[in-house]
Amino acid sequence: MDHWRNIASRILANCRQKLSKKHFQLINIILIFGGINYRNISNKWTRVLYPLSKGLAIFHSILVIMCFIENYQLRDNHSALYFTVIQIFFVSGFIREYFMRKYSNYVDRVKKFLNSEQITSNDEHHDSNIRRKFHRKTIVTSLILLANLVICELSAPILMLQENKYYRIPQLLLSVGPTLSTLIQWIYIMTIFPLWTSKAFGPTILITAVMSGLETEYTIMVHGFGSFVERVRSNLDARAIFNVKDSQIFWKLLKEQVNFHLHQHILLTENIMKIQLIIRYLYCAIHYSAMILVAVGIYLVLLDDTLTGGLISAMAAIFFTLECLWWCSVADAFPDINTTLEEYIADLALAIPYHRRHHSDYVQLRTTLMVFKMNARNSALFSCARIFQLSKASYLQILQKSYALFTFLLNIGLSNPK
Numbered sequence: 001m002d003h004w005r006n007i008a009s010r011i012l013a014n015c016r017q018k019l020s021k022k023h024f025q026l027i028n029i030i031l032i033f034g035g036i037n038y039r040n041i042s043n044k045w046t047r048v049l050y051p052l053s054k055g056l057a058i059f060h061s062i063l064v065i066m067c068f069i070e071n072y073q074l075r076d077n078h079s080a081l082y083f084t085v086i087q088i089f090f091v092s093g094f095i096r097e098y099f100m101r102k103y104s105n106y107v108d109r110v111k112k113f114l115n116s117e118q119i120t121s122n123d124e125h126h127d128s129n130i131r132r133k134f135h136r137k138t139i140v141t142s143l144i145l146l147a148n149l150v151i152c153e154l155s156a157p158i159l160m161l162q163e164n165k166y167y168r169i170p171q172l173l174l175s176v177g178p179t180l181s182t183l184i185q186w187i188y189i190m191t192i193f194p195l196w197t198s199k200a201f202g203p204t205i206l207i208t209a210v211m212s213g214l215e216t217e218y219t220i221m222v223h224g225f226g227s228f229v230e231r232v233r234s235n236l237d238a239r240a241i242f243n244v245k246d247s248q249i250f251w252k253l254l255k256e257q258v259n260f261h262l263h264q265h266i267l268l269t270e271n272i273m274k275i276q277l278i279i280r281y282l283y284c285a286i287h288y289s290a291m292i293l294v295a296v297g298i299y300l301v302l303l304d305d306t307l308t309g310g311l312i313s314a315m316a317a318i319f320f321t322l323e324c325l326w327w328c329s330v331a332d333a334f335p336d337i338n339t340t341l342e343e344y345i346a347d348l349a350l351a352i353p354y355h356r357r358h359h360s361d362y363v364q365l366r367t368t369l370m371v372f373k374m375n376a377r378n379s380a381l382f383s384c385a386r387i388f389q390l391s392k393a394s395y396l397q398i399l400q401k402s403y404a405l406f407t408f409l410l411n412i413g414l415s416n417p418k
Contacts, residue, residue, distance in 0.1 A: 023135040024111060026142035027206045033149070034198030036097050056191050057199070061090050063188055066170040078303050085296045089316075092289040093199040099282045100203045106274040107210065113271050114213040119264055121224025134216040138209045145197070145205055152193035204286070204323055207278060211330045211382075214272055215337070218380065221268060222341045225261045229348045251361045254352075258365065262372055265341075269379045276382055283327055284385040290320040291398050295405035302410075324398050331390035334380035345373040 035053030064086050071079035100107070121127055169185045176184075232254065297317030349369045354362050382390040388397070 023138045024206075024209070026139060026146065027202070027209060030142065030145060030149075030198050030202040030205060031100075033194055034093075034097070034200075034202045035195070036100050036199065036202055053195055053199075056187075056195055057090070057094075060188065060192050060196070061087070063169060063173075064090065066172065070170050070172070078300070081296065082300055085293060085300070088289060088292060089196065089200065092285060092293075093196055095285045095289075096203045096282060097199055099278060099285070100206075103274075103278045106278060107206065110210050110214070110271045110274050113267075114210070114217065118267065119217040119221050121220045121227065123223065123227065126223060127220050130216055130219060134212055137212060141205055141209065145201055149194045149197055152197060153190070156189050156193055201319075201323065203282065204327065207275065207282065208326060208330045210275055211279075214268065214275065214380075215330070215333050218268055218272075218334070218337050221261065221264050222337055222344070224264075225341065226344050228257050228261065229344050229351070232348060233351055255361070255365060258348075258368060258372075262368065265372070265376065265379070269375065272380050279331075279382045279390070280385055283382075283390065284387075286327065287324060287384055287398065290324050291401045292405065293317070293320050294398065295402040295409065298402075298406055299409045321398070325392075325395055328390050328392050328395040331382040332392050334382070335391075338376055338378075338380055341376045342373050345369050345376065349373075 032049055033053070035050055035057065064083050068080055068083035068087065071083060117127075117131070167189065169181060169188060173184055174181045294317045297313045297320070300313040301317070349366055352362060352365060384390060384394070388394050
């Protein structure tokens with residue numbers, strides 16, 4: 001029994017090791033399904049999936065536009081609003097794909113930096129544990145989205161059995177014959193969920209995973225710097241630096257260590273700036289599209305007389321709300337790390353002893369630490385098109401704006417009943 005248990009534990013450990021090295025692989029699969037990840041593709045089936053996904057995206061958009069025009073001509077305002085929301089969702093997906101393509105080189109460079117594990121705190125046990133947590137979180141998040149894709153795909157045939165005006169193809173296409181129209185509807189229903197879920201939420205999974213990776217490396221760097229400050233304090237308590245020979249060694253090691261941690265912070269900042277550029281515009285599209293989609297989704301829940309339609313609208317509103325909350329939660333961790341680093345820098349600046357013999361070293365090191373602290377203060381802040389900073393407080397703006405838009409739609413709907 002112990003023999004088989006040992007074999008199982010070794011297999012599990014081997015799987016975890018392989019997954020930890022390829023924690024972005026699951027995200028790549030999601031992006032391939034969404035037609036976003038098309039560069040450096042070697043497999044034939046992935047090369048086929050990209051043009052297929054592009055064709056399906058155009059096919060879905062045309063059908064939705066035709067349904068909107070048809071319902072608008074019939075004065076069915078609720079249905080026209082529903083298809084308007086679907087088209088806004090599609091446009092949001094295209095915008096996300098555009099920014100992922102435009103800044104794909106930056107994303108690849110940051111992913112390469114994260115995989116290289118250049119940041120170290122000189123505590124191998126701490127570094128491996130915190131990176132393992134990041135790998136696990138990335139894999140779990142990707143698996144949740146893949147599981148959602150599977151659930152949507154399995155539940156899609158239920159919509160085929162319903163005679164609902166929201167899930168059918170336009171009346172114009174019904175004239176092509178029952179066989180062909182059924183085939184078109186089957187392709188539409190069976191492909192719309194996996195394609196657009198991957199296209200819409202794939203970029204979110206990737207960029208927030210990269211942000212979490214940078215947060216992990218930043219935490220490692222701050223942990224190493226904090227340990228260094230504690231060691232400096234202990235050496236000061238020993239009073240060894242007042243000896244001429246020991247003081248020379250002390251100042252030399254002190255400057256080397258400060259420059260080492262400063263170099264690591266600069267390396268992190270360079271990669272964070274690459275992601276800041278992407279988030280600045282990508283999250284702007286996500287934020288304002290979510291504001292509209294959440295408000296109208298809740299409004300449609302109150303109007304829809306079918307369980308399936310209300311459930312889909314409610315789930316869409318919940319998913320977009322949680323998506324923005326996830327962005328803000330990941331970004332909100334960086335200011336705390338900045339504050340901790342600033343405190344360590346201030347502690348080190350106060351702990352440095354002054355001696356006339358090392359006046360120039362003292363002034364130079366204090367100046368370096370002052371610049372270090374100023375850079376650390378705003379080095380890892382993410383903004384939405386430079387309008388506001390991403391944080392849990394900014395997440396409340398979506399709820400407030402969505403509620404205002406919802407009440408507006410509700411008042412318009414009550415004053416202009418169908």
